[in-house]
Amino acid sequence: MVSDSIRKVAIVGGTHGNELTGVYLVQKFDRFPELLHRLSFECVTLLANPQAVVANRRYIDRDLNRSFNNEDLINLELAGYEANRAKEIAAQLADVDLIIDLHSSTANMGLTILPSSRDPFNLRLAAYLSGLHPDVRVCYGIKCNSDTPMLRSLARLGCTIEVGAVAQGVLNADLFQKTEMLVQAILDYIEAANQGNPLPVLSSMTGYQSISSVDYPRNSSGEIQAMIHPELQFRDYQPLHPGDPMFLTFTGEVIPYDGKSTVFPIFINEAAYYEKGIAMTLTERLP
Amino acid sequence: MVSDSIRKVAIVGGTHGNELTGVYLVQKFDRFPELLHRLSFECVTLLANPQAVVANRRYIDRDLNRSFNNEDLINLELAGYEANRAKEIAAQLADVDLIIDLHSSTANMGLTILPSSRDPFNLRLAAYLSGLHPDVRVCYGIKCNSDTPMLRSLARLGCTIEVGAVAQGVLNADLFQKTEMLVQAILDYIEAANQGNPLPVLSSMTGYQSISSVDYPRNSSGEIQAMIHPELQFRDYQPLHPGDPMFLTFTGEVIPYDGKSTVFPIFINEAAYYEKGIAMTLTERLP
Numbered sequence: 001m002v003s004d005s006i007r008k009v010a011i012v013g014g015t016h017g018n019e020l021t022g023v024y025l026v027q028k029f030d031r032f033p034e035l036l037h038r039l040s041f042e043c044v045t046l047l048a049n050p051q052a053v054v055a056n057r058r059y060i061d062r063d064l065n066r067s068f069n070n071e072d073l074i075n076l077e078l079a080g081y082e083a084n085r086a087k088e089i090a091a092q093l094a095d096v097d098l099i100i101d102l103h104s105s106t107a108n109m110g111l112t113i114l115p116s117s118r119d120p121f122n123l124r125l126a127a128y129l130s131g132l133h134p135d136v137r138v139c140y141g142i143k144c145n146s147d148t149p150m151l152r153s154l155a156r157l158g159c160t161i162e163v164g165a166v167a168q169g170v171l172n173a174d175l176f177q178k179t180e181m182l183v184q185a186i187l188d189y190i191e192a193a194n195q196g197n198p199l200p201v202l203s204s205m206t207g208y209q210s211i212s213s214v215d216y217p218r219n220s221s222g223e224i225q226a227m228i229h230p231e232l233q234f235r236d237y238q239p240l241h242p243g244d245p246m247f248l249t250f251t252g253e254v255i256p257y258d259g260k261s262t263v264f265p266i267f268i269n270e271a272a273y274y275e276k277g278i279a280m281t282l283t284e285r286l287p
Numbered sequence: 288m289v290s291d292s293i294r295k296v297a298i299v300g301g302t303h304g305n306e307l308t309g310v311y312l313v314q315k316f317d318r319f320p321e322l323l324h325r326l327s328f329e330c331v332t333l334l335a336n337p338q339a340v341v342a343n344r345r346y347i348d349r350d351l352n353r354s355f356n357n358e359d360l361i362n363l364e365l366a367g368y369e370a371n372r373a374k375e376i377a378a379q380l381a382d383v384d385l386i387i388d389l390h391s392s393t394a395n396m397g398l399t400i401l402p403s404s405r406d407p408f409n410l411r412l413a414a415y416l417s418g419l420h421p422d423v424r425v426c427y428g429i430k431c432n433s434d435t436p437m438l439r440s441l442a443r444l445g446c447t448i449e450v451g452a453v454a455q456g457v458l459n460a461d462l463f464q465k466t467e468m469l470v471q472a473i474l475d476y477i478e479a480a481n482q483g484n485p486l487p488v489l490s491s492m493t494g495y496q497s498i499s500s501v502d503y504p505r506n507s508s509g510e511i512q513a514m515i516h517p518e519l520q521f522r523d524y525q526p527l528h529p530g531d532p533m534f535l536t537f538t539g540e541v542i543p544y545d546g547k548s549t550v551f552p553i554f555i556n557e558a559a560y561y562e563k564g565i566a567m568t569l570t571e572r573l574p
Contacts, residue, residue, distance in 0.1 A: 024511075024514075024537060027510075027537075028537045028538075032538075056561075056562070057344070106454040106456075106457050165454075166454075167393035167452075167453075167454035167455060167457075167558050168454060168455055168456065168558065169393075169455065169558035169559070169561065170393050170454075170556055170558045171511070171514045171515070171556070172514070172515075172520065172556075173514035173515060173516060173517045173520065173535045174517040174520070176514060176537070177539075223314075224311075224458070227311075227458045227459070227460035227463060228458070228459075228460060229460060230460045230461045233459065233460065233461070248460045250311060250314075250315045250463070251315075251319075252464075269457055269458070269459075271454050271455065271456035271457045272456070274343075274456065275343070
């Protein structure tokens, strides 16, 4: 075993209670723990937001996956279910080297890997996963891990897996099986790396870099004035050129993309992001 | 104007707070009331469950669209937001002749018309709508209107419009526009009928009759043990033959449809029906 080996991995589902793929996959792993058994490391599971799972809602008081910045984790005055849950989870996962956080999206995200960091191990893992299925895409955030108060930030290594399109509160068998395949592939990759025999990866890989988000057009009261244009709906990771249709008002007027350069929108029409003021996230395709 | 003419029509959205098509369409009609103006009848709008709309949830305390049976409407002891709201709505719509209730589904329902009754006016209206778009399908329930405690049961005439597939909490521009087209077509049809010049309808029309519902396989604790089979997902209104794959367990075993005759499932994998114990509704195609 190599010196910087991974000793402990956490597979997390139900960070958002109505994203059922991860919820049911964690339940399956709990029923068949042998599926997670590897020789060189321990693998634990976590149902992150059980009350939200029972309620079939994203969260109870606040979005758990925005509750992990250090200020919140040390703030004993912070009230609410998720604020407490975040502290419990941070303690529980303190000795974990790598976190796999399982999510789904109403956007057509395919099998998106959102690495926790640009650690070379993570980059190589992402390249490995990219070779497994044409729907795998790797997207990097604007911020580095320590600035991003997501659950995955509790470990230096790992990723969020974001699959879609699937409605909230719905189990999609195809995406369930593909998510399980990715989890198994990650565990196999770690096992091989721990044993000093890293699995071969693609020499080149297309990645996407998130650059900004776009809100829905709103009036002064904050009410939405336009919908995602039908030609853009479900076209995540497809090029959007300056002048292409972006929104459609309720009275049928087209609002074009007014940027200067071609971008690749993702999270298009994600249900959970209406309240966050995000109609889509714009990315650049990395060379 | 003919003697049994329709004097008042209600267009209802937001009966379920996270079905945004109807919510935003009612808001559009409120902003542009001239869109609903016809010479021979009055048209009113109703946002049925405003608290659920604000919360972006199907309901607050109970499903409003199962809250309209007579026993509940006269029960002054019945507590909860929707129980009270149902009484208010029943009073408000007491003089309405025809109700159009706007819904959406995570199932691939296309543009489904669920008539409130088999009144010949309703049947002829459904036949008219069937000729407008290939995605229009007409489905009749098991029960007659008086047994069905849905909002549409408050008037003898009218229908629910159930469009999909669209995730809860998501606005889909294409389905928004098609729903608006159907509402306008219904108003035009009523106007012509009121004036004694009913619009021509298809001489024959394919309808579907709901016959039963099927729950997910569950264990003794009520936990789901299988998902909709990928070959059945989104195949609403397609024939399901005896022996065809119906469910897929989490460990990959196929559970076939064990009925004796070919059926046409609808509401396949509707998110809101997990809690109701409905994985799909089986229908027969009417000759």
